[in-house]
Amino acid sequence: MNIKTGIIYSSVDGQTLKICNTLVEVLQQNDQKVELFSIDEFDEDITKYDRLIIGSSIRYGVHNKRIIDFINSHKKELDSIRTAFFSVNLVARKPEKRTPETNPYVIKFFKTIDWKPTMVEVFAGNLDYKKYSFFDRKMIQFIMWMTKGPTNPNTKIDYTNWDRVKEFGLRLSKL
Numbered sequence: 001m002n003i004k005t006g007i008i009y010s011s012v013d014g015q016t017l018k019i020c021n022t023l024v025e026v027l028q029q030n031d032q033k034v035e036l037f038s039i040d041e042f043d044e045d046i047t048k049y050d051r052l053i054i055g056s057s058i059r060y061g062v063h064n065k066r067i068i069d070f071i072n073s074h075k076k077e078l079d080s081i082r083t084a085f086f087s088v089n090l091v092a093r094k095p096e097k098r099t100p101e102t103n104p105y106v107i108k109f110f111k112t113i114d115w116k117p118t119m120v121e122v123f124a125g126n127l128d129y130k131k132y133s134f135f136d137r138k139m140i141q142f143i144m145w146m147t148k149g150p151t152n153p154n155t156k157i158d159y160t161n162w163d164r165v166k167e168f169g170l171r172l173s174k175l
């Protein structure tokens with residue numbers, strides 16, 4: 001098989017990129033060709049890929065505008081190949097909000113965009129208060145307080161379920 005996969009990501013603190021790197025590993029272990037790009041550097045012809053995967057984290061309730069603009073302006077090409085989308089956010093740390101059908105950001109995203117990828121996933125992200133600016137830390141602490149999460153400024157928790165990421169990679173390899 002000579003299937004070629006493209007992965008495009010938007011990641012501010014590196015968690016979405018880390019998830020993409022795991023997907024690359026799984027696909028390569030299954031003898032597949034993969035190319036990984038940040039949304040800021042992607043300038044390829046989409047149709048040269050058999051599959052295209054797009055992953056983006058949530059910042060203050062939204063996915064990166066560049067990701068949204070990219071999807072909106074490449075709908076025709078995206079619809080001509082197999083595609084997948086995944087979102088990374090902290091609300092998904094809650095079991096009842098970690099599926100595409102129950103995660104509020106994913107639900108809202110697909111209400112506002114005219115695209116139906118072949119596969120959709122959502123992963124819980126990383127919480128690391130020490131990495132954030134003063135303002136961001138206060139805001140995330142507030143969001144965490146509202147949603148009954150940890151507010152201690154020393155908290156560092158990787159909520160991503162890496163087994164689920166690998167399992168997603170395997171499903172992608174068969175897409």
Ligand SMILES: Cc1cc2nc3c(=O)[nH]c(=O)nc-3n(C[C@H](O)[C@H](O)[C@H](O)COP(=O)(O)O)c2cc1C
Binds near residue numbers: 011017059062091
């Ligand atoms: C400034 C900032 C704003 C965030 N806003 C949200 C949010 O509104 N909802 C949420 O669930 N997670 C939010 N998060 C959590 C991120 O989605 C999570 O940390 C994720 O792992 C970030 O992925 P990235 O490193 O690939 O950007 C926010 C994080 C930061 C630092």
